[in-house]
Amino acid sequence: xxxxxxxxxxxxxxxxxxxxxxxxxxxxxxxxxxxxxxxxxxxxxxxxxxxxxxxxxxxxxxxxxxxxxxxxxxxxxxxxxxxxxxxxxxxxxxxxxxxxxxxxxxxxxxxxxxxxxxxxxxxxxxxxxxxxxxxxxxxxxxxxxxxxxxxxxxxxxxxxxxxxxxxxxxxxxxxxxxxxxxxxxxxxxxxxxxxxxxxxxxxxxxxxxxxxxxxxxxxxxxxxxxxxxxxxxxxxxxxxxxxxxxxxxxxxxxxxxxxxxxxxxxxxxxxxxxxxxxxxxxxxxxxxxxxxxxxxxxx
Amino acid sequence: xxxxxxxxxxxxxxxxxxxxxxxxxxxxxxxxxxxxxxxxxxxxxxxxxxxxxxxxxxxxxxxxxxxxxxxxxxxxxxxxxxxxxxxxxxxxxxxxxxxxxxxxxxxxxxxxxxxxxxxxxxxxxxxxxxxxxxxxxxxxxxxxxxxxxxxxxxxxxxxxxxxxxxxxxxxxxxxxxxxxxxxxxxxxxxxxxxxxxxxxxxxxxxxxxxxxxxxxxxxxxxxxxxxxxxxxxxxxxxxxxxxxxxxxxxxxxxxxxxxxxxxxxxxxxxxxxxxxxxxxxxxxxxxxxxxxx
Numbered sequence: 001x002x003x004x005x006x007x008x009x010x011x012x013x014x015x016x017x018x019x020x021x022x023x024x025x026x027x028x029x030x031x032x033x034x035x036x037x038x039x040x041x042x043x044x045x046x047x048x049x050x051x052x053x054x055x056x057x058x059x060x061x062x063x064x065x066x067x068x069x070x071x072x073x074x075x076x077x078x079x080x081x082x083x084x085x086x087x088x089x090x091x092x093x094x095x096x097x098x099x100x101x102x103x104x105x106x107x108x109x110x111x112x113x114x115x116x117x118x119x120x121x122x123x124x125x126x127x128x129x130x131x132x133x134x135x136x137x138x139x140x141x142x143x144x145x146x147x148x149x150x151x152x153x154x155x156x157x158x159x160x161x162x163x164x165x166x167x168x169x170x171x172x173x174x175x176x177x178x179x180x181x182x183x184x185x186x187x188x189x190x191x192x193x194x195x196x197x198x199x200x201x202x203x204x205x206x207x208x209x210x211x212x213x214x215x216x217x218x219x220x221x222x223x224x225x226x227x228x229x230x231x232x233x234x235x236x237x238x239x240x241x242x243x244x245x246x247x248x249x250x251x252x253x254x255x256x257x258x259x260x261x262x263x264x265x266x267x268x269x270x271x272x273x274x275x276x277x278x279x280x281x282x283x284x285x286x287x288x289x290x291x292x293x294x295x296x297x298x299x
Numbered sequence: 300x301x302x303x304x305x306x307x308x309x310x311x312x313x314x315x316x317x318x319x320x321x322x323x324x325x326x327x328x329x330x331x332x333x334x335x336x337x338x339x340x341x342x343x344x345x346x347x348x349x350x351x352x353x354x355x356x357x358x359x360x361x362x363x364x365x366x367x368x369x370x371x372x373x374x375x376x377x378x379x380x381x382x383x384x385x386x387x388x389x390x391x392x393x394x395x396x397x398x399x400x401x402x403x404x405x406x407x408x409x410x411x412x413x414x415x416x417x418x419x420x421x422x423x424x425x426x427x428x429x430x431x432x433x434x435x436x437x438x439x440x441x442x443x444x445x446x447x448x449x450x451x452x453x454x455x456x457x458x459x460x461x462x463x464x465x466x467x468x469x470x471x472x473x474x475x476x477x478x479x480x481x482x483x484x485x486x487x488x489x490x491x492x493x494x495x496x497x498x499x500x501x502x503x504x505x506x507x508x509x510x511x512x513x514x515x516x517x518x519x520x521x522x523x524x525x526x527x528x529x530x531x532x533x534x535x536x537x538x539x540x541x542x543x544x545x546x547x548x549x550x551x552x553x554x555x556x557x558x559x560x561x562x563x564x565x566x567x568x569x570x571x572x573x574x575x576x577x578x579x580x581x582x583x584x585x586x587x588x589x590x591x592x
Contacts, residue, residue: 040397147331
């Protein structure tokens with residue numbers, strides 16, 4: 001937050017006044033409102049429509065194809081997905097991807113949190129660290145993947161999903177995690193920390209008892225990014241996971257070979273997992289905020 | 300030594316202490332791979348996936364003497380520009396609608412989250428989900444045929460450049476919406492009111508207040524969109540049905556036939572180009588200040 005931002009009193013103009021100013025018509029809504037509402041609804045339709053189509057199509061029976069109309073209704077392709085060897089080792093890939101995502105999430109939260117603490121103040125060389133991070137974010141995934149692959153070959157180590165792939169994925173999840181921490185930290189008032197120091201708390205106590213509880217919702221958001229970005233990561237894992245596939249690699253192979261609704265069934269299952277994770281994280285954040293609101297007397 | 304100096308020194312030490320874990324990831328998994336790729340680009344291939352450490356510029360000469368290279372870059376840049384343009388236009392108006400037209404702030408945040416949820420799901424799945432819609436027997440063609448708009452199914456919808464752009468815009472518009480939404484939310488509504496009082500038209504407000512103040516958000520979104528499309532290959536490969544190639548796609552094929560040095564050389568050229576584009580965008584905005592605001 002800038003000094004100027006802090007010095008200004010909170011906006012005294014009511015929302016209604018601004019709304020009237022932006023929408024000076026008698027009906028209260030300018031014509032642009034209806035145009036943009038249409039744009040927004042079309043965007044949502046295009047965002048969710050296709051996804052919903054494949055969820056529906058994955059529930060066809062054995063005659064099912066890749067397009068509408070629906071042929072029957074059954075769980076055939078879900079059974080097919082996990083039973084058949086033809087479609088590859090989907091079960092194993094699920095197992096590996098989830099374990100990998102959990103490990104990556106934990107590391108992402110801890111490392112991003114610490115980096116977030118560091119970036120609150122300027123320190124010598126902070127620009128280098130920051131731009132290395134941006135570089136890691138924008139570098140083409142396959143280029144890094146190739147580099148790690150060559151490095152492993154040079155050192156003579158086999159790539160594994162639980163070693164090299166973790167590092168390769170962290171080079172993608174950490175920049176996002178730290179960027180989220182930037183946003184979270186900008187709302188953190190240092191006065192609370194100073195107060196704790198004045199009362200004689202040690203650095204560790206301040207972090208454990210003041211900083212972490214206050215930043216908890218932000219840390220959950222970092223975890224959400226860590227898990228989902230790792231769980232869906234493809235390019236950086238491609239040359240670094242070794243001989244056993246993670247789920248996105250499995251999906252990629254299926255995209256090129258499989259032309260049955262089992263591909264859609266896999267899409268449905270993996271999206272359900274993503275949705276569960278998103279719901280858990282957003283729910284946790286909502287619960288924390290609600291408990292906070294109930295503790296603070298209404299002013 | 301003044302107390303201030305000690306505090307400053309302590310801050311510096313803790314600053315570095317706190318970013319050490321981050322550096323322990325970035326050095327081996329970002330800096331080292333880039334350096335290895337750079338080194339490999341000057342080596343020769345033994346044809347079996349091995350490298351011969353005999354420095355040569357041949358890999359670069361090969362790249363720049365092939366017309367294929369320029370076609371690949373033209374194709375990739377075409378898709379980058381189209382995706383950037385459409386995702387920016389859609390992202391800007393969606394963010395504008397949420398910030399300035401939705402009056403209930405809780406509803407605005409809810410709708411904003413609704414836009415972001417697909418970001419946390421699989422990109423590959425979101426891409427293939429266009430197949431039942433755009434295909435020759437897909438929903439759109441069926442609907443058009445039934446309505447009598449066309450008599451033959453439209454072939455250009457799937458496995459074409461059109462499909463590639465649709466898939467990219469579908470995946471990446473969120474990268475525009477989030478930073479622009481953030482920038483617009485921070486516009487002080489009193490500035491808009493003052494402008495109206497001073498007699499500005501709504502077009503003036505858009506041109507002189509909202510656009511300049513959302514500029515940083517647009518720049519931030521552009522960095523994501525440009526770097527992701529330039530570095531991607533599977534959307535082009537799948538959605539063009541093999542009709543279009545991309546720089547990274549060609550690189551991946553080199554890797555597939557174990558031609559590491561030539562793959563490394565084209566990786567270096569691509570990385571330099573992406574870095575230049577990002578640096579160009581960064582010149583217009585102080586990202587760090589924008590993030591920490």
